Structure formats: structure tokens, C-alpha cells
Amino acid sequence: MKIPELLAAALPQDCVTTEAWALQSYGCDRTTIWPAQAVAVVRPRHIDEVQRCVQLANEHGFALVPSGGRTGLSGGAVASNGEVVLSLERMNRIVDFDPVDASVRVEAGVVTAQLQDYARDKGLYYPVDFAAAGSSQIGGNIATNAGGIKVIRYGMTRDRVRGLSVVTGKGERLELNRGLLKNNTGYDFRHLFVGSEGTLGVICEANLALAPAPADPLVLVLGVPRFADVLEVLASFRQRFSLSAFECFSDNGLRKVCAAHQLAPPLSTPAAYYALIEVDECDGAAEQAVAAFEYCVDQGWVSDGVISQSLGQAAELWKLREYLSETLAAWTPYKNDISVAVSRLPAFLVEADALMAARYPDCEVVWYGHIGDGNLHLNILKPERWSKDDFLSRCSAVTDELGDLLVRHGGSISAEHGVGLLKRDYLHYTRSPAEIELMRGMKALFDPRGVLNPGKLIG
Numbered sequence: 001m002k003i004p005e006l007l008a009a010a011l012p013q014d015c016v017t018t019e020a021w022a023l024q025s026y027g028c029d030r031t032t033i034w035p036a037q038a039v040a041v042v043r044p045r046h047i048d049e050v051q052r053c054v055q056l057a058n059e060h061g062f063a064l065v066p067s068g069g070r071t072g073l074s075g076g077a078v079a080s081n082g083e084v085v086l087s088l089e090r091m092n093r094i095v096d097f098d099p100v101d102a103s104v105r106v107e108a109g110v111v112t113a114q115l116q117d118y119a120r121d122k123g124l125y126y127p128v129d130f131a132a133a134g135s136s137q138i139g140g141n142i143a144t145n146a147g148g149i150k151v152i153r154y155g156m157t158r159d160r161v162r163g164l165s166v167v168t169g170k171g172e173r174l175e176l177n178r179g180l181l182k183n184n185t186g187y188d189f190r191h192l193f194v195g196s197e198g199t200l201g202v203i204c205e206a207n208l209a210l211a212p213a214p215a216d217p218l219v220l221v222l223g224v225p226r227f228a229d230v231l232e233v234l235a236s237f238r239q240r241f242s243l244s245a246f247e248c249f250s251d252n253g254l255r256k257v258c259a260a261h262q263l264a265p266p267l268s269t270p271a272a273y274y275a276l277i278e279v280d281e282c283d284g285a286a287e288q289a290v291a292a293f294e295y296c297v298d299q300g301w302v303s304d305g306v307i308s309q310s311l312g313q314a315a316e317l318w319k320l321r322e323y324l325s326e327t328l329a330a331w332t333p334y335k336n337d338i339s340v341a342v343s344r345l346p347a348f349l350v351e352a353d354a355l356m357a358a359r360y361p362d363c364e365v366v367w368y369g370h371i372g373d374g375n376l377h378l379n380i381l382k383p384e385r386w387s388k389d390d391f392l393s394r395c396s397a398v399t400d401e402l403g404d405l406l407v408r409h410g411g412s413i414s415a416e417h418g419v420g421l422l423k424r425d426y427l428h429y430t431r432s433p434a435e436i437e438l439m440r441g442m443k444a445l446f447d448p449r450g451v452l453n454p455g456k457l458i459g
């Protein structure tokens, strides 16, 4: 029997499809480098069906690509090698909520925004947030340890995960950590699965910690002529506030967003860079923010600025940052998602800036990111006249140089987007040979036949 027939015989009939549109659409994520070449798409409704798929894959030797909202930018959910896509989208129930534990148990296919709304309705807050929250799914967020715009205050997805139900690559079901806050009983496998990119097991359910509802946001956008001064601005605001976001973007990125979305630029005087700062709106916050802004102007770090006067204005200012990734997609960008310790950013930036200018003389580079977390998204835009292949091979060579630079500054080749296929060959810039060997050992332990997401993360 062929693989789709095997699956159809073992699962409810409407779980399996081989329709061309489905193979295409479920076989890709937001990268455009690898063509979709899935042989089937399976969409189970229950963890038992997930387990059956994994058992079949082991018995018959085919590969599965676990799949969420496919908003990833590193090729972690691409099926370009005859795999079966295992989509969790139908497992999208919020199973349980406990107000005493302030936690929620959800299936993997719950969309991030759905959980955010649910938490808000309960008077609480799910703080992992990013532009793709409307389509990304919790299982994928956990598998990639998604970050986003609130990491500076709330941490990454890992910091929310209190428990996981997974099906390992061997087909075993594991209940990891049981939703407990305290559980010192040896190796915590839950954390091994966070960020494992579907290579160890399929995340089916999660117990997630919710946060208290925050105050309304106060948002500032400040014009900063020199990149290094963005760090000075960060330090000044940090002294006065517990920040809930500190983002940065360059003027060329802002101009593209404004043009694509018919938005007015935030400041009458443009600056080379902008810092977007969010703090809690509370008594005296606006006055404090103005004082911090004036201090930064006096120091010559900031040339102009705006502060939100309403929730609507705060949301409008956020659009300038949040629309960047989607706007730049029109230029088929090559993405670098890198990090160094915040304290090392100034020194790193000087060298990274020089490297970009020297090695990409023909390409426009758009800088932006979660600079308060030491995380930058360097998007290299493809010149129209260059073929995709030429562009990619040039970018790959520069990524090696960037890797060397990151090694010198103790940084990471992937801060929050994961490794997938895109950064797999650069993993050694951040993880030692001994670590990579241990990763392979883990993979062999949980997925001895290599049926889960082969080729991703560690190859």
C-alpha cells in the first residue's frame, strides 16, 4: 500500500488528504526557499490519532513533519522531501482553565490570538505576542520557543509552559511536568521539547501559565540618529520604568511600511532609527516618560518623539513595527535573527554594521528587532535583477562571516525563529561539537528511526 492509503486505512477517512492545494499549502511555511513536496496531509482530531500516525511512520519508514500555523521563518515546518504533513490544526480546543493556578490547558492547534482573547475574557493575560499571532498555533510556538515583542518583561514561550502532552518519535505518550510549579524529580523533559522543532516528538497539549492583566499601554516612538544611541535610550528608560517592550527599526523599513499601508510617518523629522517603547500607563507615567524623553534629547541621542494619548494611538504606533515583516516579504528577504547579550550590543553593532555595509554593497539591509532583548532581525532585500539562487548563495557566505562575528561576541545565530533548514548549517557557530553530538543522541533516544522532521535543526 502507498503511504496515503496506509494512513487512510488506519485513521478516520476525512483525516487524510492528497489534494494538490493541500500538499502545496501545508508543505510550506513563510520561507520561500524550499518547494513543497509532501505526499499527504493528515489532520487528526485526537492524540490517539497522532500516536497512530507516528506508529505507522515507524512501521513503514516514512517521515512526518509536525505542522502548526506555518508562520515560521526558518523552514522548520517545510515538507520538501516526500514527507507526510501532520497538521495539529483540528486539535484546537481549550480543554481546561484553572483560575486558582492561573493556568490553561490547550490543544496544540489553538491559535495564539484565540488564547490571548480567552485569557483576557478571564481577566488574565497570555503575554507571548508577535505579528503572526492571528495564525500561529500554540504547538508551533512551543516547538520553536517563540519570542516576540513582550519578552523583555514576560520571557519566551518556554517561560509559560508548565506541562506538555507529547507523542515521542517512538510513538510513546508522555505527560511532562503535570502542570506543576515545583517538581524537582530529575531531568525536566518538558524543557527539552520546548524549542525542539518537532524533531523529538509531537506536542499535542500544553498547560500554560497566564499572567495578571497588565495596565493599559503607553507607547513612545523616538527618532534616534545613531544606532549606538538606541542603547543609551534603552538604559535611560530602564532606569525609570519596568519596560513591557523596547523595539527598534530603521528609517528605510519604516518608509516601506508607511508606503505599503498608507500610514503617516510618526515624526515630522525623520531619523535613521526609531525606538518604540511601551510602558504601563499608570499615575505619573506620562510625565516620567516625557522627562526621560527630554533627557535623551538633551544628551543628543534623540531628535524627535511622539507619545500615545490614547489606546487607539498606541495601537497605531505599534503598526509601524508589527507590519515590517509582512511588508518586507515583497522583497524576498534573506533573514538573520541574531542575538548577543544586551551589554555587548554596542560593540557588536559597530562590527555588524561594517560587515553588512562591506558585504552587501548592492543590497538594501533593513535593521529592526527586539533590541531590548539583544535580538536583531537583519533583513537583506533581494535586488530585483538577481536570481533567487544567486542571492541565496551570496547571503549564505555572509552568514558564515556573521557567524564568526557572533562567536567573538558570544551571540546566537538564531534568537527566536529557530534553526529549521535555514540555519542548520550555521548551528555550529552557537553550539559546540559536544553539544551537537548530545543533541543527536537525544534525537536517537526519542526518535530512533528518525521519522520526525528529518533534516531539520541538526540535519
Ligand SMILES: O=C(O)CC[C@@H](O)C(=O)O
Residues within 6 Å of the ligand: 073, 130, 131, 148, 322, 324, 325, 326, 335, 369, 370, 377, 378, 379
Ligand atoms: O521577519 C522578520 O525578520 C522578523 C519577524 C518577527 O520575528 C518580528 O519581530 O517582526
Ligand SMILES: [Zn+2]
Residues within 6 Å of the ligand: 148, 369, 370, 377, 416
Ligand atoms: Zn521578532
